Amino acid sequence: MSASMRGAGVLAVLVSLAGAACAQGGADRNALIPRQIADGAFMMENPTGSGNAGFVITADGVLVFDADVRNADQTLAFIRTQTDKKVRYVVISHAAGDHATGVWHYREDRPIFVATRRQMRDMYMQEKQQFEERKAQGQPERNPYARADYVTPELGFEGVMTIQLADVTFQLTDEGHGHSTSDVTMFVPQKRVIFMGDLLNTEIHPGQSESAGVIFANVNGWIASLDRVMARNLAVDTYVPGHGPVHLGRGVADLEEQRRYFVTMRDRVSRRMARGDDLDKIRKSFEPPEEFAGYRRTERLNNFLNLFFHQNVERGY
Numbered sequence: 001m002s003a004s005m006r007g008a009g010v011l012a013v014l015v016s017l018a019g020a021a022c023a024q025g026g027a028d029r030n031a032l033i034p035r036q037i038a039d040g041a042f043m044m045e046n047p048t049g050s051g052n053a054g055f056v057i058t059a060d061g062v063l064v065f066d067a068d069v070r071n072a073d074q075t076l077a078f079i080r081t082q083t084d085k086k087v088r089y090v091v092i093s094h095a096a097g098d099h100a101t102g103v104w105h106y107r108e109d110r111p112i113f114v115a116t117r118r119q120m121r122d123m124y125m126q127e128k129q130q131f132e133e134r135k136a137q138g139q140p141e142r143n144p145y146a147r148a149d150y151v152t153p154e155l156g157f158e159g160v161m162t163i164q165l166a167d168v169t170f171q172l173t174d175e176g177h178g179h180s181t182s183d184v185t186m187f188v189p190q191k192r193v194i195f196m197g198d199l200l201n202t203e204i205h206p207g208q209s210e211s212a213g214v215i216f217a218n219v220n221g222w223i224a225s226l227d228r229v230m231a232r233n234l235a236v237d238t239y240v241p242g243h244g245p246v247h248l249g250r251g252v253a254d255l256e257e258q259r260r261y262f263v264t265m266r267d268r269v270s271r272r273m274a275r276g277d278d279l280d281k282i283r284k285s286f287e288p289p290e291e292f293a294g295y296r297r298t299e300r301l302n303n304f305l306n307l308f309f310h311q312n313v314e315r316g317y
């Protein structure tokens with residue numbers, strides 16, 4: 001990636017979104033921050049550390065990657081400032097509230113909602129249950145779930161799928177069971193970017209992926225997914241995270257760091273187990289390796305210590 005591209009990253013696109021967000025949202029919402037990651041390709045960074053989204057503009061329309069019912073209206077408002085093309089597809093990284101519940105906001109454009117078959121099943125089951133539970137909570141005027149309808153995928157695939165929109169190609173891959181039961185990555189070769197969903201978290205502790213009380217993350221599956229993506233040696237400048245800020249042009253070093261996180265953290269938990277410490281004791285006095293000590297959202301670390309501990313007992317990795 002050239003220096004000019006890096007400079008273009010934060011661009012002047014920070015402009016109008018804040019206004020658009022204020023007009024539509026309550027004071028409890030945080031404005032997504034648009035980051036240009038390539039020509040016509042954007043990530044919508046969630047400054048709270050909750051889920052990011054993204055989109056790519058083509059001559060034949062827009063493809064959106066991930067949609068949270070709590071803020072997808074902000075993404076749509078920003079898209080409208082960048083193009084008059086319609087949103088043609090919405091692809092989700094996985095069936096979780098912060099990535100898969102916001103397709104309703106795009107209804108005016110009637111996009112096709114694409115998911116893996118496994119994600120479709122999860123959308124019909126525990127994710128739907130969680131959505132309905134949240135819809136029933138709180139005051140309707142302050143509850144984004146109450147205003148929206150639950151939208152389920154229309155097009156399901158297994159393995160891989162290619163979507164061609166004008167001269168831009170979207171390579172979707174079901175990476176298997178890592179963060180969730182079915183994590184999809186989306187490589188856009190003409191833009192030299194890959195949207196990683198929650199397989200990649202930057203500067204932030206990863207999430208265990210929970211929906212309606214069910215926890216999905218599998219540490220070893222996650223490492224294997226990262227290994228598979230890295231083994232492709234893709235021509236990629238920027239790996240776009242599902243949570244955390246995007247590191248323009250950092251390339252595969254982001255995936256290496258994420259992989260190192262799991263391997264070293266798991267090792268540290270294992271050493272404590274070998275000393276006879278139980279989970280409670282480990283949680284109370286756990287110190288992450290220096291490289292990850294500054295990561296945000298430490299409540300997620302606590303959850304992950306639980307997973308490291310029990311998956312180590314259950315299967316040894």
Ligand SMILES: [Zn+2]
Nearest residue numbers: 051098198242
């Ligand atoms: Zn997420």
